[in-house]
Amino acid sequence: MGGGALLTPFMTLAANRIVEGAGVAAWNIAPASVTVPGIVAVLIGLTLGMSANRTRLRLSGAVLGQAGLLWLLMQGAPALLDGAGDYARVSPAVGFWCLLVVLMLLMADALAALRPGPLQRGALLAVVLVVLGAVLWSGALSDLSVLKEYAGRRDAFLSECMRHLGLAFGSLAAAAVIGFPLGVLCHRRAQLRGATLPVLSFLQTIPSLAMFGLMIPILGWVGDTVPGAQAIGIAGIGFAPAFLALVLYSLLPVVGNTVAGLAAAPAAAIEAARGMGMTPGQRLLRVEFPLGLPIILTGLRIVLVQNIGLAVIAGLIGGGGFGTFVFQGLNQTATDLILLGALPTVALALAAATVMDILVDLARPARKEIS
Template identity: 75%
Template sequence: MSAPGVAFALTGLALLLAPFMTLAANRIVAGEGVAPWAVAPMAAGLPGLLAIGVGLMLGLVRALPRLRLGGAVLGLAGAVWLLAAGGPSLLEGADQYARVSPGAGFWGLLAVFVLLMADALAQLNPGPAARAGLLGLGLGGLAILLGSGALADLSVAQEFAGRSDAFVAATLRHLALAFGSLATAALIGFPLGLLCHRRAGLRGAILPLLSFLQTVPSLAMFGIMIPLLSWLAATLPAARAIGIAGIGFAPAFIALVLYSLLPVVGNTVAGLASVPPPANEAARGMGMTPPQRLYRVELPLGLPILLTGLRIVLVQNIGLAVIAGLIGGGGYGSFVFQGLNQTATDLILLGALPTVLLAMVAAIVMDILVDLSRPKGRA
């Protein structure tokens, strides 16, 4: 019997006593909690309840990780089934402004089954190709679920329906902030890391400075950027012409680049330093020049550590880009802070949920790339 599985099962059963969904008079007021067995008629809700219970029980079998993985998927399907059945049932006969939302019980069960899935996958230890396939299946299933309209009665779906164009624009801006700052940091950080690796004196000066930048809180960093870029835009018309201003995209982008430099530079130094000395000596013995040794020996052997630095930066920046909404930087943070101002929880979720999903997908994809970059003997 799996010890984590026992903990997940007990937690899941306890969560079945919590409100699974909430019914509110409108999008702003607090909703009234509804138990999982009361969100829909028994005929509609029973399959979901059974799937949740069976999924929790399957998670107990430690010797069969594939069975545990199947239990996690079954439990997730049961929770979603119950959510889809509960939406129209709770809204039937309610006021036209009424809203239904997932409750604490649903979010708790979602966390339990995701953790159970992660524990089962850790036991299975699938290779990069298998992980990529599982990720594709998961994203495909999510796309089918959202496209089917089964969850269209939920309040967060209605928030999206009224802001679909703004959501697309926010998605593009969030991707530009996260991936654009990553690319810029890589262009600056890789050469700087190479110089730090070659020259110990420069490394002793640069790395402490970049470490200090990491200690500055994100809100303070964005705040520092505002007067600096405002002055720059007022002083240089050319800067103003290309869109640099005290608020908006530019300060958020520059702040994210500054936060990204330490992981990129530090991991570049660590990756190049991890190359075994005999490999470099052999390359010298073959008559390779320093640039040839860099591109043929040092970079290929240090690539996993370099990619690990990029993984840290990408996941970090996806999350930090939400804060950019405070200074007009756009992205999913605009929905989060609008929701906070309006006390509209589901509008907050419209920004928070895709941020979490994007960060998880980015982390998994980068982990796959790190594994693929390792020499076969060291994988």
């Protein structure tokens, strides 16, 4: 598949940001003296990446192949734009995206086989973020259309980024504040658990767009009738309905995993704690919660990654976030404006999932020591 992707258009050149561009093969994006090293690096990377029994070689091949892709982008963009006109735009095409996905899958497979520890994964994530940040900061890719979209919307991008983070992490925090105590109560009382979890499961079945829509009339009524509600930002459209919808979606994973985590404590450990004279609160904080922490953190991981993605839909109801650029791009048929919202969302979700996985793994040794 990777080799075949090299035969498809690697980049597109368009007269402006809206019209459809013409595909250009990898070997035609720049002079051969420039493209050959990048193409060779990609081919070698794909070859090494298919090594069945040498995991480190597969990982090195995936890294080399991605370096080759980056080289081709850096060299191809200015070469294609040379003499193409002031409004011309150049973008990665299907060949680039297919190769990137293949190489990332090869890297993920190699890392899964190597099974690096949490600290090693944290260091690897830091290296990736530093390299990516350095490349973007250097301006080496500034000729790409998506970065031209960013350059024209720098202040708006930073504002929407903060709004997106507020939606995703703020709703996670609110769900944790509500969900942890509710989960503890559900763990203690079977009758409450039997009534609460089905309701939260029902909320999860409501389609995301419908949930956001339901919040509009509810919070619109609150904003119109409750004194001071509009002064603190509660209205039918905007941040408040998006935030509330995300909180409702977050409650089931938080409550459910809290119940499951607390229930995972071995009965012998609970009896030992009771025999030591611990109160129910002490048993909860010193025995049940530490033992169930990996499961509880897994619930938070689900919520965070889910909300980072769902926050995109907030752009439809004026909630802001990266979805603002996605829906603006759809309205203007501007693919690169869509990517300006989609790519940071994907990167943020991947980084958040990796960090949460690290936290879950770090919690597991403590669980073993206590048990």
